Amino acid sequence: MPVKHPKVAVLLAAYNGMQWIEEQLASILGQLAIDVTIYISIDPSTDGTEGWCAAYAAEHPEVLVLPAAGSFGGASRNFFRLIRDVDFDGYDFVAFADQDDIWHTNKLQRATYVLQTREVDAYSSNVTAFWPNGKTHFLDKAQPQVAWDFLFEAAGPGCTYVMSKSLADSLKKSMLDNWRLLQDVSLHDWYCYAFARSHDYRWYIDPEPSMNYRQHERNQVGANKGLSPLVARYKTIHDGWWFNQVQLIAHLIGHDSHPFVRTWLKLRRRHLLRLSFSARHCRRRMRDKIFFFCICWVTALIGKMTR
Template sequence: MPVKHPKIAVLLAAYNGMQWIEEQLASILGQLAVDVTIYISVDLSDDGTEVWCEAFSAVDSRVVLLPPAGRFGGAARNFFRLIRDVDLHGYDAVAFADQDDIWQPDKLLRATQIIASQGVDAYSSNVTAFWPDGRTILLDKSQPQVAWDFLFEAAGPGCTYVFSPALACSLRQQVIHDWEPLQQVSLHDWYSYAFARSHGFEWFIDSQSSMLYRQHENNQVGANTGLSSLFQRYVTIHEGWWFKQVRTIALLVGVGNAPFVRGWLKLRRRDLLLLSVRGGQCRRRLRDKFLFFFVCCLTAVVGTKS
């Protein structure tokens, strides 16, 4: 009897990806002991990405190019389109993929084995960020999950996410139901983690790095390393984007009436001061708990631009 490999749907969002997409596809199609089908949705590009993907899919039945759907203007809307439009029935797992990374050969096998052995519904992992000059650094996202971290951060890069069929189906139904308000969500990985945790799905964050996470000037969200990245993240908070996303996601995943959330959801000055002392429930990493306290206090004092 032939060995039955897990059948996995990989949802890949692309945009102007000609520099990297061939190497990424090779690393996905080369995954060990799994059967993959890659579904690609291309945001309108000007570097020939659509034409290249169409030609590639014509010669490899494991790659399916979705028909054009206009301009998305960001990875989140492109991924939501993939979740909505791809028939996920019959797959043993569903994974997200970016266009510019390099996966370890056992990434999907390890993820599906952990989902089965741990009895969880979702997997994500640490990654190894790498730069064109050869620098690398491990990005550690595997700190213990806390009660409300899912409202304030993702479970790591979305390109490491792997879902069970039950979670994938439930997420797809919610995306279809909330399609219009979901267009206000800027980060699909943050929303997906929040949806899973708020709906009782168990999530495992692996301390092992599953992929090389390419860093370049076109990253929508890159590695959070160094003072410059911390400053950029503070700018987004000061401009009001981050707290608006927190509130939007909290309402979309249905926890707006939870006593903990209701206490700060209006984001008034006193709400933020109250929230500042709850950092232990809101962020996983110790450094981020302290930063959370200061950001909430500072925002309560100086406010945001919007």
């Protein structure tokens, strides 16, 4: 029977967030039927985020600001620090939060209910992207999972992730064992999804949107909509970043010696051509399967493959 009021540790990474963080914190503290504690880790900021968060935490006992830990240089390292330093004992679930979104009031209630009733270990969901001009766009990430998608993409925006304590504890242990290499992982949500799937944890991607996903010029990774993001995505592949991340994540999760992975992990021309024919097993959405196939061929024939 589901826990009536689950205890959830929310890990929030902040950096120059004064423009949005108060609205986001209010949406998290307003969650229905959940006992929530928010842990904030702040990358050194220039807009007063540290002082404001300290004052806010002094007035809200459910909010705790972690001690300064130097510059992280990106959200991924900031989230890894949160996972490392927050004690999960006493919590039922662990969730990620960005500083600039707006959560639906039932986001954690629905996530924890799904986790318990479906007997899965991790949850993510679709989102509704929104822009300052009032435009919105539904982002669908809930296509059926395939055998190897976790090596090539995340489960969706990391700010929708909610994990069981057992998965969070296992993730933390693996991270501590690989801390130095982990610092080169650019996207924490991709890594967390890969770790969970590769270690046989069950993951559910909810087709219902759980939050409003704010879009602005400082998004590290935003809504993949229109031609510009597609061009930007191709550039990261052509420059070698994406395939290098694939190699690194495969190594960190212990899959670099798997027979399937070994057939293409060196990412030379013949390996990429071979990998292209597994596109249907490597991405969830049909458009992305086609893009994956084409990118493997283009990269093999004319593109830069690794740094």
